[in-house]
Amino acid sequence: MYHVKTFFGEYDVELRLGKYYDNKNLAVDLFDPVEGPFARLTVNLGKKLPANQAFLDVNNCPWAEEFVSENGLGKSAGKIGFSGYCAYPLYEFNTEVLNDNK
Numbered sequence: 001m002y003h004v005k006t007f008f009g010e011y012d013v014e015l016r017l018g019k020y021y022d023n024k025n026l027a028v029d030l031f032d033p034v035e036g037p038f039a040r041l042t043v044n045l046g047k048k049l050p051a052n053q054a055f056l057d058v059n060n061c062p063w064a065e066e067f068v069s070e071n072g073l074g075k076s077a078g079k080i081g082f083s084g085y086c087a088y089p090l091y092e093f094n095t096e097v098l099n100d101n102k
Contacts (some may be wrong), residue, residue: 004030004038004067012037015073015101020044026054026093041067043088045081052095055081055088066091073097 001012013030017066020027024048030038041062042054049055052074056064068074082090 002030002067002071004063006061006063010044015097017098017101022046023048025049026051026098028054028093043083045083046086047081047096049090051092052098053077053090054093056091059086065091068093 001014004011004013006045011032013032016029016031018023018027018029022100023044025044025048026042027044028041032038040057040084041061043057043059045055056066056068058060061067068091073096074091074097077092079090081090
C-alpha cells in the first residue's frame with residue numbers, strides 16, 4: 001500500500017501493473033481499494049521502451065514524480081517525451097518493486 005498526496009487530499013493506493021496494447025510498454029495504475037481506479041501514473045507516447053521504463057503523466061498527475069521518488073519506485077532517466085503542448089519525463093522503474101507488484 002502506498003500513500004499519495006494530491007491537491008484534493010491524501011489517499012492510500014495500490015499499484016496495478018499492465019501493458020499498453022499497441023507496444024506492450026509498461027502501464028502503471030493506482031487503485032484505491034475502497035473507491036476503485038484512482039489514476040493512471042504513466043502515459044503511452046507510442047515509442048517502444050525498455051520493460052522497466054515509462055513516461056510519467058505529469059499533465060494529469062502533477063504529483064507523479066514526487067510520488068515515484070518518495071516511494072522508491074524509480075528515478076528519472078533524464079529524458080523527456082512530448083505530446084502536443086505537454087512534456088512527460090521518462091522514468092526508470094525499480095524492477096524489484098515492479099516484480100513485487102505483479
